[in-house]
Structure formats: C-alpha cells, structure tokens
Amino acid sequence: xxxxxxxxxxxxxxxxxxxxxxxxxxxxxxxxxxxxxxxxxxxxxxxxxxxxxxxxxxxxxxxxxxxxxxxxxxxxxxxxxxxxxxxxxxxxxxxxxxxxxxxxxxxxxxxxxxxxxxxxxxxxxxxxxxxxxxxxxxxxxxxxxxxxxxxxxxxxxxxxxxxxxxxxxxxxxxxxxxxxxxxxxxxxxxxxxxxxxxxxxxxxxxxxxxxxxxxxxxxxxxxxxxxxxxxxxxxxxxxxxxxxxxxxxxxxxxxxxxxxxxxxxxxxxxxxxxxxxxxxxxxxxxxxxxxxxxxxxxxxxxxxxxxxxxxxxxxxxxxxxxxxxxxxxxxxxxxxxxxxxxxxxxxxxxxxxxxxxxxxxxxxxxxxxxxxxxxxxxxxxxxxxxxxxxxxxxxxxxxxxxxxxxxxxxxxxxxxxxxxxxxxxxxxxxxxxxxxxxxxxxxxxxxxxxxxxxxxxxxxxxxxxxxxxxxxxxxxxxxxxxxxxxxxxxxxxxxxxxxxxxxxxxxxxxxxxxxxxxxxxxxxxxxxxxxxxxxxxxxxxxxxxxxxxxxxxxxxxxxxxxxxxxxxxxxxxxxxxxxxxxxxxxxxxxxxxxxxxxxxxxxxxxxxxxxxxxxxxxxxxxxxxxxxxxxxxxxxxxxxxxxxxxxxxxxxxxxxxxxxxxxxxxxxxxxxxxxxxxxxxxxxxxxxxxxxxxxxxxxxxxxxxxxxxxxxxxxxxxxxxxxxxxxxxxxxxxxx
Amino acid sequence: xxxxxxxxxxxxxxxxxxxxxxxxxxxxxxxxxxxxxxxxxxxxxxxxxxxxxxxxxxxxxxxxxxxxxxxxxxxxxxxxxxxxxxxxxxxxxxxxxxxxxxxxxxxxxxxxxxxxxxxxxxxxxxxxxxxxxxxxxxxxxxxxxxxxxxxxxxxxxxxxxxxxxxxxxxxxxxxxxxxxxxxxxxxxxxxxxxxxxxxxxxxxxxxxxxxxxxxxxxxxxxxxxxxxxxxxxxxxxx
Numbered sequence: 024x025x026x027x028x029x030x031x032x033x034x035x036x037x038x039x040x041x042x043x044x045x046x047x048x049x050x051x052x053x054x055x056x057x058x059x060x061x062x063x064x065x066x067x068x069x070x071x072x073x074x075x076x077x078x079x080x081x082x083x084x085x086x087x088x089x090x091x092x093x094x095x096x097x098x099x100x101x102x103x104x105x106x107x108x109x110x111x112x113x114x115x116x117x118x119x120x121x122x123x124x125x126x127x128x129x130x131x132x133x134x135x136x137x138x139x140x141x142x143x144x145x146x147x148x149x150x151x152x153x154x155x156x157x158x159x160x161x162x163x164x165x166x167x168x169x170x171x172x173x174x175x176x177x178x179x180x181x182x183x184x185x186x187x188x189x190x191x192x193x194x195x196x197x198x199x200x201x202x203x204x205x206x207x208x209x210x211x212x213x214x215x216x217x218x219x220x221x222x223x224x225x226x227x228x229x230x231x232x233x234x235x236x237x238x239x240x241x242x243x244x245x246x247x248x249x250x251x252x253x254x255x256x257x258x259x260x261x262x263x264x265x266x267x268x269x270x271x272x273x274x275x276x277x278x279x280x281x282x283x284x285x286x287x288x289x290x291x292x293x294x295x296x297x298x299x300x301x302x303x304x305x306x307x308x309x310x311x312x313x314x315x316x317x318x319x320x321x322x323x324x325x326x327x328x329x330x331x332x333x334x335x336x337x338x339x340x341x342x343x344x345x346x347x348x349x350x351x352x353x354x355x356x357x358x359x360x361x362x363x364x365x366x367x368x369x370x371x372x373x374x375x376x377x378x379x380x381x382x383x384x385x386x387x388x389x390x391x392x393x394x395x396x397x398x399x400x401x402x403x404x405x406x407x408x409x410x411x412x413x414x415x416x417x418x419x420x421x422x423x424x425x426x427x428x429x430x431x432x433x434x435x436x437x438x439x440x441x442x443x444x445x446x447x448x449x450x451x452x453x454x455x456x457x458x459x460x461x462x463x464x465x466x467x468x469x470x471x472x473x474x475x476x477x478x479x480x481x482x483x484x485x486x487x488x489x490x491x492x493x494x495x496x497x498x499x500x501x502x503x504x505x506x507x508x509x510x511x512x513x514x515x516x517x518x519x520x521x522x523x524x525x526x527x528x529x530x531x532x533x534x535x536x537x538x539x540x541x542x543x544x545x546x547x548x549x550x551x552x553x554x555x556x557x558x559x560x561x562x563x564x565x566x567x568x569x570x571x572x573x574x575x576x577x578x579x580x581x582x583x584x585x586x587x588x589x590x591x592x593x594x595x596x597x598x599x600x601x602x603x604x605x606x607x608x609x610x611x612x613x614x615x616x617x618x619x620x621x622x623x624x625x626x627x628x629x630x631x632x633x634x635x636x637x638x639x640x641x642x643x644x645x646x647x648x649x650x651x652x653x654x655x656x657x658x659x660x661x662x663x664x665x666x667x668x669x670x671x672x673x674x675x676x677x678x679x680x681x682x683x684x685x686x687x688x689x690x691x692x693x694x695x696x697x698x699x700x701x702x703x704x705x706x707x708x709x710x711x712x713x714x715x716x717x718x719x720x721x722x723x724x725x726x727x728x729x730x731x732x733x734x735x736x737x738x739x740x741x742x743x744x745x746x747x748x749x750x751x752x753x754x755x756x757x758x759x
Numbered sequence: 760x761x762x763x764x765x766x767x768x769x770x771x772x773x774x775x776x777x778x779x780x781x782x783x784x785x786x787x788x789x790x791x792x793x794x795x796x797x798x799x800x801x802x803x804x805x806x807x808x809x810x811x812x813x814x815x816x817x818x819x820x821x822x823x824x825x826x827x828x829x830x831x832x833x834x835x836x837x838x839x840x841x842x843x844x845x846x847x848x849x850x851x852x853x854x855x856x857x858x859x860x861x862x863x864x865x866x867x868x869x870x871x872x873x874x875x876x877x878x879x880x881x882x883x884x885x886x887x888x889x890x891x892x893x894x895x896x897x898x899x900x901x902x903x904x905x906x907x908x909x910x911x912x913x914x915x916x917x918x919x920x921x922x923x924x925x926x927x928x929x930x931x932x933x934x935x936x937x938x939x940x941x942x943x944x945x946x947x948x949x950x951x952x953x954x955x956x957x958x959x960x961x962x963x964x965x966x967x968x969x970x971x972x973x974x975x976x977x978x979x980x981x982x983x984x985x986x987x988x989x990x991x992x993x994x995x996x997x
Contacts, residue, residue, distance in 0.1 A: 563818035566826035577771070577848045652771035654780065654849045681774070690774050697852045 024242065026315045029102045030354050033322060036100070037357055038727045041739045048124035050744035052615050054286065054736040055358040057324035059098060059108040061126055067094040069116040076135075077117045077146040079490050081212035087113055088282055088494065089219040095281070097223075097230035099250070101243045104312075105270050105319045106227050106250055109277040112284055114174070117147045147172035153486045158475050164445060165472040166438035166623040168616070169479040170519075173434030174283035174491050177510065178417045179499035180426025181289040184275060185268060189224075190259030192217045195504045206507025209492070213504065216494045220278045224258045265298040265308050269316045273323045275495075280324060282495040286360070286736075287417035288326035289425060291317075292345040299344050310347060317351035325358045325737060329415040331373055332364030332394055335408060341370040349373075352388060353380050358730045358737040359388040362416035365699060366394040378692045381710055382683035387732030391706045392416045392670075393699040400704070401668025404518050404606055411668070419735025420612040420640070420670050420705060421520060426501045429514035431480065432669070433522070433614060437472050439592070440525030440624045440637045443532060447555065447628070456548040458541050462533065470595050473521070477599050477607060480519050484605065487511040517605040520669050523592050524613035524620055527638035527647075530574040530588055531629035534581035538571045555626045558633050569630025575643035575659030582659060589663040589671075597667065610669035611641035615734050618746060636750060640734065641671035645753045653677055653694055661701035672735065673698055676709035676755040678716075707732045711755060716740075720752050764872045765834040767801045767864065769845050772852070777888035777906050779857025782846050786863040787834045790894050792924035793912065795951055795996050797981040799989060801864035806834035809988035831988075839875050843883070850885060858886030858905070867895035877903050890947075894925065896933040898940065907944035909937065914959035922954060934967065943971035950975050952997040 024032075043060040045051075067090055072083040091113055098108035115127050148171050155171065162169055187195060193214065200210045231251040238244045253270045262268035279285040295317075302308030330348055331341045352359050363377045377389050394412075401411040401422070414422045421432035446465040450456055488509035497503040502513040539546040546567060559565035572579035589611075596609035613620060621636035629644070631637075638644050641660045648655050653675055660673045675694075681687030695706055709732050719726040723741035731740050731751055740748060765787040770776075773783040788804035796802065800809060808830050815829035825831075837845075846859045859880055866873055866889055873889075877900065880887045888906035901907060911934070912927075913919040919927035937944060948960055957975070964970050978996050986993035 562816040563820060563826065566816060566818075566828075570826045570828070578844065648771075649768075650770045650772070652849075654772040654852050658848065658851075690780065693780055693852060693854060693857075697854075701851060 024102075026311055027354070030315070030318060032102050033100070034355065034357065034728070036102075037322065041741060042724070042727055045742050047126045048742075050747075051124065051738075051742055052733070052744055052747045053738065055325055055730075055738050055742070056280065056284075056286075057108070057322070058110050061110050062096060065094060065096070065110065067091050067111060067116070073149060073151065075146055075149075075151055077149070079149045081208045081492055081494070084113070084282075084492055084494055085212035085215040087116065089215055091116075091281055092219045092223050092278065095223060097226040099227060099230045099234060101234060101238065101247055103319050103322070104246060104250060104266060104316055105273050105323060106231065106254065107223075107270075107273045107277050107323060109281050109324075112281050114147065114284060147174065147491065149486075149490045153482060153490065155479065155482055158478055158482075161471060161475040162479065164441075165468070165475070166441035166620060167472060167476055167479070168434070168436040169476065169483075170431050170435035171479045171483045172491075173431055173483065175279075175285035175287070175493065175496065176418065176421070176432050176434050177429050177493075177496070177500075177514075178287040178289070178415070178423035178425040179279070179285075179496050180501065181272070181275075181294055181499060183426065183499040184271070185294070186261055188257060188259060188261035188271070189217055189221055191261060192498050192504075193259075199504045199507055202505075203507035209507045209509070212492065212494050213497065216278075216282075217498070220274065221258060223278065224254055224274055228254045228258070262298070265295065265302045265313060266316055268295060268298045269320045273320055276324045276326055279495045283491065283493060285496055286324070286326050287423060288328040288360075289417075290330070290332070290340070290415055291328035291361075292330045292342055292348055293340050296342055296344050313344075314347050314351040314354060317348055318355035321352055321359055322355055322357060325360045327360040327362065327417045329362045329364055329392075329417070330389075331369050331377075332415075333366045333368050333412070335412045337366070337368055339366075339368050339370055341373045345370075345373055346376065349376055349380055349389070353384060356384050356386060357728075358739060359386070360737060361389040363389045363391050364394050364416065365391050365695070374692065375688050378688045378695070379683050381708060382681060382687050382691060385710045385712060386730040387707075387709045387737050390708055390732065390735075391695050391699075392422070393704050396664065396666075396699070396702055396704045397422060397668055397670075400664075400666050401518070403667050404608060406516065406518070410516070414668065416705070419614060420522070420610065420672050420707075421735075422668065422670070424516055426499065427514065428516040428518060429484075429510055430516070430518050430520050430608070431483065432520035433612065435476060435480065435519070435521045436524045436613065436616070436620070437469075437476060437521065438525050438620045438623065438637065439469065439523045439588070440528040440620070440627060442468050442472055443529045444625050444627065447552075451552055458533070458536055461536070466591050466595070469591065473595050473599050473607070476521060477601060480607070481602060481605070484511055484517065484519075517603070518608045518668070519601075519605060520610055521596055521607045522610045522612040522669075524611075524616070524640070525624070525637040526585060526588060526611050526641055526663065527574045527644045528624075528627055528629060528631055530581045530585035531571070531644055532627050533584040533588075534574070534579065535568045535571045535629050537580050537584075539567055551628060555628070558626050559630065565630045565632075568628055573643055573647040575647045575656050577648070577655050577658065582662070585659065585663050589665060593665040593667070596665075608667045608669045609665040611663060611665070611671035613637065613640050613734070615736075615747070617750065639750070639754065640674055642674050642754070651677075654697075657694060657698040657703070658701065661698055661703045664702045664704055666702075670704040672705040672707050673703055674707045674732075674734065674754070676711055676731075676751070678711055678713040678755075705735075707735050709755070713755070716752060716755060720748050723748070762872075763836050763838050764842075764869050765804070765806060766837045766842065767798070767833055771849050773860065776860040776862065776890065777858075777908060779854060779886070780849065780852040781857050781860045781888065782849050783860045783862050784842065784846070786861065786866050786869055788868045789863055789865040789892070790868070790925060791865070791892055794922045794994055795949060795978060795982065796993075797979060797985075798864070799982050799986045799991065799993060800833045804868070806832055807989060809833050809985065810990070811988055839872065839879060842876065843879050846880070846885065847883065850883065853885060856886065858888065860888040860890060860906075862890040865892055865894060867891050867897060867900065870895070870897050870900065873900060874903075893930045893933040893937065896936050898936070901937060901940055901942065907937070907942065908947055909934070909944060911946050911948055911960055911963070913954070914956050914963055918954070918956065931963070934963075938967045938969050941969060943969050945972045945974060946970050947974045947976055949978055951978050954996065
C-alpha cells in the first residue's frame, strides 16, 4: 500500500470513530482530542480519597492516574507507523459537569457524584481544605469563571523529555529524592506516574508482538517490526530517530491528556528538526516517510503546535520540515491545531503555502498568530525579549513560555455583560441617571470583579499543588523535579491570563443607550428599565435598542465604546496588585461558553433577551453589518487588543468563493497580514462552503469529516450540539 | 459642483468588483431597467422603501419610524467627505491593487460627484474602478480612473430594448470611444439562458483593440427578492 492509501484508510477510520464517539459521548462542544471510542470492557474504578467524593493531592492523583492508564488497552493499527491512543480522562471522575460523556453518566457511582456537584464549581477543587466561601457571592454576582479548579493550560518544554526519555525521568526523580528527602510524597507520586506510562508502553509492545504472530502481509509485518523496535527503544531510552521522537511524543501526549487534558504542544518544526536531519543524513528516512510520521502524530492527537516564526535574534526559523508539516497535515486533513507564527522576516513562500492549504481543505487550519504584537506585548510584563520570543501558541487563544510559565491561561473569565447588568441594577433607583454615571458604576464593579478574581487566583496558586499537582507535565518543566515541587509553586513566570467575555454585548449596549437615550431622546431611562425588567415584551423598544450601529460596523459609537471598554478593562486588570512575582494579563475570550455565560445574564440594553448567548470572544454580535465585511470585523477586533501579550482573537468564518489559486491566496493573506499590521494578535479562521455548512447543520451525518475551528479549538461539526452548531452558522452567515 | 449623491449601499471587502480588496459604492439611479438586474433598488434616482413584511413586529407605528427592518429606506444622501470617510475605513486592505469601485445603478449619472471622488481618492493614493453600462461616456472620467469594467449585455438592438428598456446604439458607440482612449478595460456579460447572444457579443469584442478581458457572469436571482421588496415583480431567468 502507498502512504496515500494508508492515509485514506486512516481517515475513514477517523470518521467512523467520530460517529461512534458521538453515540457514546453525546454531543460535546469540545475539542476533538484525538480520542478513540471506549471499548465494551473498559472499566476504571477511581479511588476517592476525600469524603466529598473526589481525590486530591500527590497520592490521590497518582493512584487514580495509575488506575486510569492501567485500564487503557493498547491501541495498535497496522496501517499506522506510530501507536497509542487515549479514551478517558481523570477529570471525568471528579464531577466536572462540562466534560462528562454520556457513557460515563450511565455508571451509577459516577451519577451519584455528578448529582452532588455544584453547577459552576466542580469537585476538582478541594473545598473542604481550601474553602473560598467568602469569594463565592461576588464570583456568582459577576459570573466569573474563577480558574480555581483549572488544570493544565501551560506548556511543557519537550526538549527536557526528548533528552531524558522515561527512564531518564526515573533517574531524575531518584536524584531529586536524595537532594530533597522531605519531598518523598511528591517523588513517590511522580515515580508512580512514570512507571504507569512505561506499563502503557509495555502493553503496546505486547500488542504488537501479538499481531506479529498472525501477520502475513510482508509490508505490514515490516511496519509492525519497526513499530515494535521503536516502542522498545523509547520505553526507557531517550528518542534517537525521527520515528522514535514522534512515538515518544505520542505516548507522552496520551498520558498528559489522560491526566488533565493537556493539549499544549511545542514548536514542531524546530524541535523535530535535528532528528529529521540526522535520519536523512544516515539514510534511514525520506521525506515521504517523515510526512507520514507527522500525519500519524497529528492523527493521534490534535495537540497545539506552532510552526515558523523567528528566534530571539529575529532570524527566520522556517525550515524544510515546516513545509513537510503542512504537507503532512494536508495529507491526513483532519482536525488539526497548527499555528503559523507570522513575522516580517519569515519565508513568504511558506506563508503563501499555509494560506493555500487553508483555502484548499477548508478545515479551519492552519491559524495564524502575530509575533510582533505578542512578543512586544508580553515584554511589557517585565519579560526580556529572549523569553518573550519563546512564548508560543499552544492553546485555543493562548500562548505560553514552555517549561517556565504558569499562566492559568483560558481558565479565568469575567463576564463583563453580567458586570454591566449589576451596574444597571445599582443605578435603577437613582433619581439622576446618566450614561456617565452608569459607566462609572460599571468600572467600580469591574474593579471588584477583578479583585475577587485575583483572590481566587492566589488561592489557586497557593494550593493547587495540594489539589491537582500536575504530575505528568511536571516531568518537563523547569525546577519541578529538581526542587521536588509542583510547577504551580516553582514556575519562573506567573503571568496569569484573565479574559473578559461579552465585549460586543456591552459595547453595543452602551452605544444603544448613548444614541437612543442620551442623544436622540427616543427612549427614556424608565422605558429602558421597564423593558429590561419584562425582557423586552415591547418589541418595538427592543427593535429600537437593537438597531443602532454595532461594534465592528466601522466608525460607530459602539466601536468607540469597545475601545473605551478595552481601555478600562486593561487598565484595571493591570492595576490589580498581586503578591510575589505574580501579575494578571488581560485578554478577550469566551472559549466555548457563550451559551452558558449568556444564561447568567438578564436582558441587556442592546436588545438581547435574558438568557440568550453572549457575544463570542472579541467578536462583534451577529449581523453587525449588512455586508458582514471581514475587513470591518478585522478592523474592530484589531482596535480592542489589550496589548500585554495575550490575545483577543479574530474569529472569522467566510465563504469567499475563492479558488485556492494565486488570487485566492493573496486575498486571504492580505486579510491576515493587514489585521496583524493593525495590531491583531491571533486569527482563528474558518474558510467554509456555505451550502455545505447549512446542509451539515440540518443533518451533520452528511458530512462527518467536516471540521470547524469553533473558538480556538477544532471540532468535528457532527459532534457539536445543535445549539452550538447554530451559533457557528450564525457567526458564519454574517460573514458572507 | 454636485456635493451630494444618493447612495444605495456600500459594500466593504468586495473581491469580485475589480482587482484586490475593494469597497464598492452603489449609487442610486440608472437609465436602464434590465430585466435581470440584481440591484433593482439602484434603478430609481429617488429614495425608496423596501418592505420585508416577514420582519414586521406589528407595532403600528410605521409613521414614527421602522426599527425592525420591515421597512428599510434605500438611498442615503452623502457628501463627498462622508463617502470618503467610509472608503478610508478599509484603506489598509487596499494595498497595491485594491481600492474603491463606483457602481450602482449607473455611476456616470453622477459625473460631477464622481469626478470629485476620483480626485479625492487619488489624493489619498486609493485605486479607483468603475462599473458602467456605457450608456454615458465621459472622457475625463475614463482617463482618470484606474480600472474600467463595462457591461455589454446584448448586441442585438431589439433584444437590448426588450430586456433593458433602452437601445444599445449609443452604448456600442461609447464602446468605440472608450476603445479609442487606448486604455485597457474589462467587458462583462451576464449569461442569461435563452437570451444572451454571446457569439455576436464576442464578434463585436474582437473588433475592439483594448479589451483586457471578457468576463461572463453567471446569472443569479438576487434581484427577485429585492424587486419584491420594492413592490415589483422580476422575472426569474436561468
């Protein structure tokens, strides 16, 4: 079989798995993750070490990780060159209502646990020992996603793992024990985890040996033999070849996903380059095989990898492997989270090629991030350029310095739409009402929201090591094994990301008030309050308030308000005092929770009804312009960047009806580069076929391989809930 | 000098109205009345109301203004400066090839305004384009504009009168005048099944020296719903 034929077979398997997983899991408004379906005999029995029905700390997490990974059967597909997949994750067993798949809900023990979990605050946090009841009233009032129970959302330095291998981790643990005898608990837990990973690899070795006994096809037999030797080599040893480093990565990624859903990858084209070049020199690798191996790695898990960009001296890092990676992603063409780092010194041809694939495959990859604004912005947090340049795109909307930074990125959100409604409520009974007064009250509450968020962050950082130590990712972070500390306690950088959600709702609301009440006097404050109270029973009033020019329409009052809101958001977040070497970094992002956050927000002055979804990230509300011009959206979002190295992504979907020819590529590239010239940080882009999208929305099974970039993550459209699919469609329709 | 004009619509990020990324300005007013016009709201020189009854919320306050989108006023009076402000919003995206396209309706119905706009765009280093039926000809405009796109809908005069409401005699004469300027231009022909006499059109184009490209445009029935909103009926073609 040719590689092409094998990839076609693997794509078919992927589609089959996607549909099967949807039956098992129900709708999941989440990343694809790369998981495979649960097998019938799969059973994981968690050990609850806490009386509240959860498990915590070094021993609790290690024991349960061991049980989880020990329960995972080996996954070997003779069509592949790499092996390993994951199916289940620890967070499922800690009562997190966001991630519980249907198959797990049918387990009686787990149901009992889930029914006792609070909707917003899951049992991932040990509230018995580290309570925060004093923070809850304000957290609820402002609908804050606290980050207190957040996990992962930082990036390992894979160079550490590549140099040591799993055996090297064990050696390092032993060395650490001798230096820090008082950290026995920590080292015991780390050792338990590493040995469990090695057993996972051993099960794959056994599986391959079993398959070899009955395999008669010479080509497949040869493939399995090579796979076997690779697994044996990386079981303890550091990877030496290209296949070995890909296999090592696959095993580590499976383990870190199982542990805390970690999806942060690395700079794929530079870290794998030495292995590639060495193998080519030694005549044991060719480009076609390298591409197949990369495609296989991407198939195993859609981790967030960055390619291209520049080094600390502004030298282009794009290399031959960067191109092979794009070609590999094209050859498998599944959910994929490659980010191209854009810098003026980077290879233009490579950038053209990246855009070409975006247009050709229409599967939401690659996406693009702007080195200039990210690097310069991050440096404003008192970080030197060298470190800022190492900060790479490894998540939905976020960047991280591998090995060094503990940012809690994408785990903390303040729903500013809710904050606005709190302000409105406070002004309700005032005799003198005004826009200025409302804004002043809004800022006062925003400051409170930020302050209570900061308190939550500090609680998390102070105690996360005792709740959910990151035992797997610790293996590839600096200072952890050396000091016997969880990364939450010994990171070099604590630049903690706090995202605002609901910008467009608030901007459009303030603009509607300014235009209709203050300027035109078409509506009175009393009329507005009555309408908000009765959820816009008066449809005319709703129409009046919702028809003012919106944020991103271009030069509108709402555009002015969006900038002003960004200014106050950024100023207040940066002004928040934090202890030790911690600081907060502002951004705009809502991840995939626009529906959930919207449920907490009553009717808003922009005509939005109570409980309706809030706006997505930094995006405008749907129907912000009749022509839905992407340039208008791009301008608007570029103008609301917070400027400290975290993003306010341009989430854009359109059907430009462009071929993937020179004109098409130039058009899309123009949009990307101009957005960046104007200050943008990250572009999550969907180039979609309108007809296909609408048909898939009616019947997702018609296009089981349709992938969309939902927020920063990619998902199979067929696995999204009808409500979420509709949100994507509505976002899309306004872009055509 | 004409300081104001009625603009039907402004479409940003247009990529099919000339080279690069463009802002397309649709002026109101056209002497033709093409049976398949996909911008029928641009034909009248006056402000009009488009009605979308499905959006009506039944407030019975139509005379106090409609905010639901059930009645939309088409035609906004704009000054040169106001229009320029709109065009400048996307200047960063125009780069070398993109810019503004003046369309409609028939932009040459507003020659003075158009001349001023072209000057302003030049001053801002913005590329200009025009989409015209060539019912009118203005040498100064065609010489000063960067990109020219002109329609040749039908060659046969009787057919032209039947389907556009006017004779094409002057249009064909204006083609020759345009060609004599020795400046490249694009000819566009909508393909209407059973109507378009494409071979005759191609034969005519062969007699011209400066046609850069002859684009055939697929028919699309966008105009039907808009005509309905105007209280008119538009025939559906193929």
